[in-house]
Amino acid sequence: xxxxxxxxxxxxxxxxxxxxxxxxxxxxxxxxxxxxxxxxxxxxxxxxxxxxxxxxxxxxxxxxxxxxxxxxxxxxxxxxxxxxxxxxxxxxxxxxxxxxxxxxxxxxxxxxxxxxxxxxxxxxxxxxxxxxxxxxxxxxxxxxxxxxxxxxxxxxxxxxxxxxxxxxxxxxxxxxxxxxxxxxxxxxxxxxxxxxxxx
Ligand SMILES: [Fe+2]
Numbered sequence: 732x733x734x735x736x737x738x739x740x741x742x743x744x745x746x747x748x749x750x751x752x753x754x755x756x757x758x759x760x761x762x763x764x765x766x767x768x769x770x771x772x773x774x775x776x777x778x779x780x781x782x783x784x785x786x787x788x789x790x791x792x793x794x795x796x797x798x799x800x801x802x803x804x805x806x807x808x809x810x811x812x813x814x815x816x817x818x819x820x821x822x823x824x825x826x827x828x829x830x831x832x833x834x835x836x837x838x839x840x841x842x843x844x845x846x847x848x849x850x851x852x853x854x855x856x857x858x859x860x861x862x863x864x865x866x867x868x869x870x871x872x873x874x875x876x877x878x879x880x881x882x883x884x885x886x887x888x889x890x891x892x893x894x895x896x897x898x899x900x901x902x903x904x905x906x907x908x909x910x911x912x913x914x915x916x917x918x919x920x921x922x923x924x925x926x927x928x929x930x
Contacts, residue, residue, distance in 0.1 A: 761787070812841075832869060
């Protein structure tokens with residue numbers, strides 16, 4: 732436990748269009764070069780890293796570094812619009828270190844999906860749009876995708892002890908992908924897309 736005293740109630744400002752939390756206690760950015768192995772099209776990824784000086788794909792602001800069990804941890808993720816080849820920008824994704832811990836996502840602006848996957852290989856997606864709350868149940872890995880042409884900003888809230896296990900998804904895609912087909916977002920099976928690229 733970092734803080735010896737119990738935190739006080741407060742209201743925390745969040746800019747819905749940028750996701751900035753001025754009082755954030757933590758912040759990080761991930762660039763395209765941090766996401767190698769995740770996209771269907773590694774050649775397009777390397778070209779964008781080279782030609783666009785390795786742009787930021789997404790960033791994250793978090794509030795509350797109190798580590799007491801039973802407390803809540805919340806913050807924003809901002810995924811910038813763009814594609815690698817046909818595939819929309821995404822986050823690296825994770826399981827919770829404590830697999831039986833859940834989370835909620837609430838989009839504040841933009842539009843996207845959450846890709847879900849379980850250890851047994853089951854996969855599914857859920858919308859991430861303003862006006863809906865996306866429930867992230869225990870035991871499901873989750874990775875988010877921005878299909879809009881503005882930043883996708885969403886608020887996430889989870890127990891502080893949930894923790895993050897990024898290793899289980901490191902350097903690999905999930906079973907489903909979101910790609911642009913005829914100007915629209917299409918959710919497809921990764922295996923089908925990989926074999927289509929090889930033929
Ligand atoms: Fe999570």
